[in-house]
Amino acid sequence: MHNIKNILVVVDTRKATHTALKRGKLIAKVTGATLHLLACNKKPDANSQAALDTLVEQVRERGINAEGYEQWHDNVANTVLHLQQSQGCALVIKDAREENELSRAVFAPTDWQLLRRCPCPVLLVKNDRAWENGVILAAIDADASDQDHQILNEVIMSHSHDIAGLANAECHIGAAHPAPMLSSPDPVFQNIESLAKLYRDACTPYITQYKMAEKNLHIGEGPAQSFIPELAERISASLVVMGTVARTGISGAIIGNTAELILDSICCDVLTLKPVDIMEQLEEVVTQR
Structure with a gap:
């Protein structure tokens, strides 16, 4: 940043x-x-x-x-x-403010086009809540088995920490774990406490790296499209930093379903990031037009 x-x-x-x-x-x-x-x-x-x-x-x-x-x-x-x-x-x-019948800030079709096609980070502003001395929420996917998301998590954490520094704000981390599955062959996934510990342990290195307080780490049962917006509201986040892209397509980037649902539900500002390789592909697409 x-x-x-x-x-x-x-x-x-x-x-x-x-x-x-x-x-x-x-x-x-x-x-x-x-x-x-x-x-x-x-x-x-x-x-x-x-x-x-x-x-x-x-x-x-x-x-x-x-x-x-x-x-x-x-x-x-x-x-x-x-x-x-x-x-x-x-x-x-x-x-991003476009008032609908419920007086809620929503994304217009133009915003979605921009999110899909822009090769650099996009900050969509939904309200005028001050960033200064506020809360910056890094929404990450703490599934340790997904290497692509781990790489994107590094980008999310870096931007969140930088913004918190420039705004004299607190940086928080939010991650949703899946619901327990009694039919899972792995006992860790059969119990909500063990699942929460697994995801908390996956986030602990970020707490150490960025010298954050343990209380600023929030792990909860998903789905993420419910947990992240609810968490953002509960901690009065001024900004949510999150990844948005699943893959690239013919006309640009395909935003994952979970990310779309989160983006539509969040009532504060949102900084959307993409993996570096996706940004490079979009850069090529945009420059060819």
Whole structure:
């Protein structure tokens, strides 16, 4: 996270509140990154350009390097990816707030496109809960038999720890274990206590590596799509950091069913990460378009 040089922030010049930009300024202030403010406007005019210029100037007044862009390339996702590639942005930040009939922040189809296709981490901002002195939740898969997830866990933990540091926040770990199966040939999987211990032991190295308090490790019975959102709400998490991708497909990345359910249920900000090999494949796909 500290090595980020360029951050893309999607802004809506028609709105008065810019929570995604607030997150971008927090990260840029600590990392020294340049903020690239993108207004995805089909028909830019003098008013929209003036509003964008004002936002850029306000960022610069905070001592942060900033540039502004009004662009449109077929749709929002394509527009974001075009600028992300041209400016070498290592993080994309976008407001995910779209009020439905229940007044809950949900992901629009554009957000899902971006999550699937973007070759760098994407931070989707769902509310204005402060990160500073808050709680950053690293949602990991502690199944020790899954090497792919273990590699992704390292990425999740690294980003979570870095963000907690820059926001002076607490880093927590959440992992769901499966329900006990009496028919399992392995006695460990027949008992909820032994399952919880197995998953707790798998997470202990992260507690040691990142010098975290034991109380910040949360292990519970899954499924993860229920446990992680409930945990995030219970500990008042400001941000959940999680992996999203199962594999790549013809049009980009295929988000796993569990990840989709978690993303839709979480009410706080979400930073979505992909395995390095998936990011490299997406980089190739995007640059070929």
